[in-house]
Amino acid sequence: MRPTQALRGGGDIPLGKYNKFIGHWGNMGGRPQKGIITYGLSPNRQKLFAGAAHDAVFNTWRRFSSQVLYVAPPFIAAYFLMNWATERNEYLNSKAGRAEFSE
Structure with missing residues (x-):
């Protein structure tokens, strides 16, 4: 039907x-x-890497500068904290540290 x-x-x-x-x-x-x-325009007729190096430099700088304030402060804080912890551990395991905190 x-x-x-x-x-x-x-x-x-x-x-x-x-x-x-x-x-x-x-x-x-x-x-x-x-x-x-x-x-x-056919893809075979285009310049594949026209301005690639120039754009890579400036695009990398733009992306870096927009993200550095989010990434750098935690890394700097972690570095100083780890440096302090390492020095404190070395002091506590030294002769002077054991003498200061021994019973």
Whole structure:
């Protein structure tokens, strides 16, 4: 049994090339646009590394400068804390430290 025109979407809705509904979404059944010109360039004809070194330097600096204040202070604090802990451990295990804290 073949579906009727009403079941396909109504009587005034156009059917496409292969008898399929081609309306509504983006007005696909409308008239084609005119006056739109697009140009393309083959990937084989482009300069692959044009400005790559220049962009890499400045993009790296931009990314570094935007993140350094989030990363550097915790690393600096961890370095000083670890340095203090190492010196304290060496003092407590030395002759003077054992004499000071022995019972």
